[in-house]
Amino acid sequence: DQQVKQNSPSLSVQEGRISILNCDYTNSMFDYFLWYKKYPAEGPTFLISISSIKDKNEDGRFTVFLNKSAKHLSLHIVPSQPGDSAVYFCAASYMDSNYQLIWGAGTKLIIKP
Amino acid sequence: DSGVTQTPKHLITATGQRVTLRCSPRSGDLSVYWYQQSLDQGLQFLIQYYNGEERAKGNILERFSAQQFPDLHSELNLSSLELGDSALYFCASSAGTSGGLYTDTQYFGPGTRLTVL
Numbered sequence: 001d002q003q004v005k006q007n008s009p010s011l012s013v014q015e016g017r018i019s020i021l022n023c024d025y026t027n028s029m030f031d032y033f034l035w036y037k038k039y040p041a042e043g044p045t046f047l048i049s050i051s052s053i054k055d056k057n058e059d060g061r062f063t064v065f066l067n068k069s070a071k072h073l074s075l076h077i078v079p080s081q082p083g084d085s086a087v088y089f090c091a092a093s094y095m096d097s098n099y100q101l102i103w104g105a106g107t108k109l110i111i112k113p
Numbered sequence: 114d115s116g117v118t119q120t121p122k123h124l125i126t127a128t129g130q131r132v133t134l135r136c137s138p139r140s141g142d143l144s145v146y147w148y149q150q151s152l153d154q155g156l157q158f159l160i161q162y163y164n165g166e167e168r169a170k171g172n173i174l175e176r177f178s179a180q181q182f183p184d185l186h187s188e189l190n191l192s193s194l195e196l197g198d199s200a201l202y203f204c205a206s207s208a209g210t211s212g213g214l215y216t217d218t219q220y221f222g223p224g225t226r227l228t229v230l
Binding site: 045 | 220
């Protein structure tokens, strides 16, 4: 039972344009969502998070949008840079989830020069 | 550099064997988490320790066990290894001091790649 789904295994975007990564979830109890970035041979690195009481959170070039009614969140990267090429994971949790993060399978983002 | 260290980086062993993976959390972090990532999959939560005590269990097999020592480093023991146990094993740590622990940011180590032949 995949509670967090990233349906695009990969995404290719031109440098300078907007990258939009999507994530869907099925468990309506999730109230905290995170995005992590992972380079090869490294562990995931925290990027940005959003609580369910918000519908948007911004941090520099990164913005996460949450649509609770659609059980959907997205990560926008503007403008995209070559260093953004990585695998992006969406993760979710809720207070009674035993502190577990439930992870999506990841989307590989490739920024073309 | 996240400040979380994991050893060894690579481990190759045979089926039926037992291995121990080691993790040192960031200085001051009380919580340690273990995850398994199989090929092209998301991370699967295995187990969490907080200040030496087991806090949460995920999809951890009975052949696997973990502990957190008084100095807060943690070990993940994998026994009776099978081919399907080949994966990347990540350790993460978090401060564990905020009121809502489930919202703590987790910092990940570089992982241990286990290959079972």
